[in-house]
Amino acid sequence: MRALIGLIAAALAGYFFTTWKMHRDVAAGMDMMVMMMSPYAVVQYEGVSSTLTGELTVDDIRVRIKGFKDEFFIDRLGIDTPSFLSLMKLGDVEGAQSPEDLIPEEFGIIVEGWRLPTDSDLAYWLHKDRLETLGVDTEDKAEQCTAKYNLSPKAAQAMGYENYEMSIAASFQQMGNRYAVEFEFDAEDMYAIDAEMILVGDMLTELAKGNRYRPKMSEMRVNYTDLSLNERMVKYCKLQGLSEEEIRAAQVEAFEFFGRDKGIEFDEYVMGPFNEFLDGGRRSLVFTAKPTEPVTLSQIKLYKPSDVPALLQLTAEVR
Numbered sequence: 001m002r003a004l005i006g007l008i009a010a011a012l013a014g015y016f017f018t019t020w021k022m023h024r025d026v027a028a029g030m031d032m033m034v035m036m037m038s039p040y041a042v043v044q045y046e047g048v049s050s051t052l053t054g055e056l057t058v059d060d061i062r063v064r065i066k067g068f069k070d071e072f073f074i075d076r077l078g079i080d081t082p083s084f085l086s087l088m089k090l091g092d093v094e095g096a097q098s099p100e101d102l103i104p105e106e107f108g109i110i111v112e113g114w115r116l117p118t119d120s121d122l123a124y125w126l127h128k129d130r131l132e133t134l135g136v137d138t139e140d141k142a143e144q145c146t147a148k149y150n151l152s153p154k155a156a157q158a159m160g161y162e163n164y165e166m167s168i169a170a171s172f173q174q175m176g177n178r179y180a181v182e183f184e185f186d187a188e189d190m191y192a193i194d195a196e197m198i199l200v201g202d203m204l205t206e207l208a209k210g211n212r213y214r215p216k217m218s219e220m221r222v223n224y225t226d227l228s229l230n231e232r233m234v235k236y237c238k239l240q241g242l243s244e245e246e247i248r249a250a251q252v253e254a255f256e257f258f259g260r261d262k263g264i265e266f267d268e269y270v271m272g273p274f275n276e277f278l279d280g281g282r283r284s285l286v287f288t289a290k291p292t293e294p295v296t297l298s299q300i301k302l303y304k305p306s307d308v309p310a311l312l313q314l315t316a317e318v319r
Helices: 002-037 084-091 121-134 141-145 153-158 203-207 229-239 244-261 268-278 297-302 305-312
Strands: 041-044 047-050 055-065 072-080 106-117 163-175 178-187 191-200 216-226 284-289 314-318
Touching: 002 041, 002 047, 002 055, 055 106, 106 121, 121 153, 141 153, 141 229, 141 244, 153 229, 163 203, 216 229, 229 244, 244 268, 268 284, 268 314, 297 305, 305 314
Parallel strands: none
Antiparallel strands: 041 055, 047 055, 055 072, 072 106, 106 163, 163 178, 178 191, 191 216, 216 284, 284 314
């Protein structure tokens, strides 16, 4: 019995020491990053935490970019691995012989509770910069109330949003000679996106290419779920004096612009379900791409936009 108690005590001591060392090392790295960013931004954080399930996060981050008076916030920022042992491997940089020794075949990235007040000077600047990038001088009522060029601070506040608030979770998993990227995006009380993409090749080799990374997609599914944004948009558009026909036309134009911005001219296999989605009654629109051969995503804009839906075998359906 004493031997068992001693073994348990040693295991607990090892766990707490490993956790303390890992948190200390992450905090030291974070402090170095804060110092390097100090000419451009003031960054503060509460601490570092981890779980037995394999999460390691920096918590309660506050950032104020130099030249702006308002802050944005992140509740948790970090990584998600299969287990605490995987976290220990990531922390053992000195003992690693290669990247494969450090990075597990499955890992994720966590951004939880990112929020920026809609009335902040940074929010107004970001929207203005977006319009300037697109070469747009100003927005008319239809463009603003349907968020054609992104949801402006003015429109967001009119729709009842005090913050732009979102959480992101991305995971990567090797599956033989392919790997899966899963992505979850939740914009609080706006919309949610649940996506999965299957890419060709070895995950670690491909990600290590950095700027030379040219992913080849073999399959993709994107589930868009409305969480009240569309209803708020319609109500705001009506307050701006738009008729139902004008609102529908503006929503369609905003969606078509989104596609053109990505180098895609949507065909009837997408526009038909999108119009059905706008009719209401169903909250989700699911896009599926299954090209006959893997497609290099960075080369999509080299194709004629009207040819891209056939290239990707792109379809949509409402649910």
